[in-house]
Amino acid sequence: MLTNKRRPKTKSQRPEAQNEGGNDSIPFASDNSIEPSRIVDLFTQEFKHILESPDLPDFIQEVKGQLYNREYISAFNSDDKRFAYASRWTPARALSYSSLFGSLSPIVELLEESESEKKVLCVGGGAASELIGLAAVFCRLKESCSTSESSLSMDVVDIADWSKIVNSLTNYMKRTWIYKPEKLSANFINSDILTDDYNKYSDLDLITLLFTTNELFAEKKTDTIKFLQKLNHNCKSGSLLLIAESAGSYSHITIGTKKFPVQFMIDMILLGKQGEDNGPWELVEQSDSCWYRIDEKEIEYPMKLENMRFFYRLYQKK
Ligand SMILES: C[S@@+](CC[C@H](N)C(=O)[O-])C[C@H]1O[C@@H](n2cnc3c(N)ncnc32)[C@H](O)[C@@H]1O
Structure with missing residues (x-):
């Protein structure tokens, strides 16, 4: 298991994070983000016809079964299934993130x-x-300085074709959440990150791998290691890398005959040998178990919004 040796060197600066008996928690609503009710409105308005479709429960069941069996590629192989996933599970995850x-x-x-x-x-x-x-954090932070020149440009790479979902939700946010829509953009790239020749790593300020690293390891272990090494070689100094996965045994991977927590493997590649910390990244924030809990009194959504427990690690390139 990971030990305290891996604790970030910098003092934890999480004014809003709390610790409850070994489990961290993040607040239902962050002052630095658009309010949860407005995030949920995004789905009830933009996905109105999907939420009202009589076929939705069947597609949700199909996706759920395939995800349970870890058949990740088949779970997202049609627009109907992708819209079903995005209407059922994305809202709670978007709130949590x-x-x-x-x-x-x-x-x-x-x-x-x-x-x-x-x-x-x-x-x-x-x-x-x-x-x-x-986008919820960026748009909130720009509210008080609408003349700000800064912009947020997101490349979204996925092996399944989520282009319709990314475009529809991004257009809503541009119309509704920000004073200057041109300051917010998302570019969807439909490809396998393990074989893709994405060549913009050196320009990036932040990379997110949220509930995706396990899937990559499950697909191709060696290529996933090579992908993380590519980040080691190509990302610029100061860039951030955020990784999150389910807390607990669901996030174990098997190497040879042994099972490891996936974060053990990731740390080896990014931080170097334990105790030596001679890798290209340093760990700046982390939690091995962090709760996000939905406050059901504050929001209304036609389907269940689940609480989440996950581990996260935020690395910074040296
Ligand atoms: C469990 S979902 C997580 C979705 C989202 N990141 C979240 O946290 O809500 C994993 C995503 O990784 C994508 N994926 C799996 N293997 C991939 C690969 N080799 N390259 C790019 N995307 C991949 C899947 O299509 C899916 O959208």
Whole structure:
């Protein structure tokens, strides 16, 4: 297991994060983000016809069964299934990520800066949760300085074709959440990150791998290691990398005959040998178990919005 040796060297700067008996928690609503009720409105308005479709429950059941069996590629192989996933699971995840991004000082500082373009890559982000979470923080931080020159440009790479979902949700946010729509953009790239020749790593300020690293390891272990090494070689100094996955045994991977927590493997590649910390990244924020809980009194959505428990690690390139 990970030990305290891996604790970030910098003092934790999570004003909004709390610790409850070994479990961290992030608030239902972050002051640094658009309010949860407005995030949920995005789905009830933009996905109105999907939420009202009599076929929706069947598609949700089909996706749920395939995800349970870890058949990730088949789970997202049609627009009907992707819209079903995005209407059923993306809202709670987008709420959770808006709180997480709004609670992590390095990410808030990045999005708060008022002059330059901020470039983000969301790997496996087609279902748009992290796109909405980041936009919710960016748009809130720009509300008080509508003349700010800074912009947020997100590349979303996913092996399944989520283009319709990314475009529809991004257009809503541009219309509704921001004074200057041209300052917010999302570019969807339908490709396998493990074989893609994406060549903009050196321009990126932030890379997110949210609930995607396990899938990559499950698909191709060696190529996933090579992909993380590509980040080691190509990302610029100061860039951030955020990784999150389910907390607990669901996030174990098998190497040879042994099972490891996936974060053990990731740390080896990014931080170097334990105790030596001679890798190209340093760990700046982390939680091995973090709760995000939905306050059902505050929002209304026609389907269940689940609480989330996950581990996260925010790395910064040295
Ligand atoms: C469990 S979903 C997570 C969705 C989203 N990141 C979130 O946290 O809500 C994993 C995503 O990774 C994508 N994915 C899996 N393998 C991939 C690969 N090799 N390259 C790019 N995307 C991949 C899947 O299509 C899916 O959209």
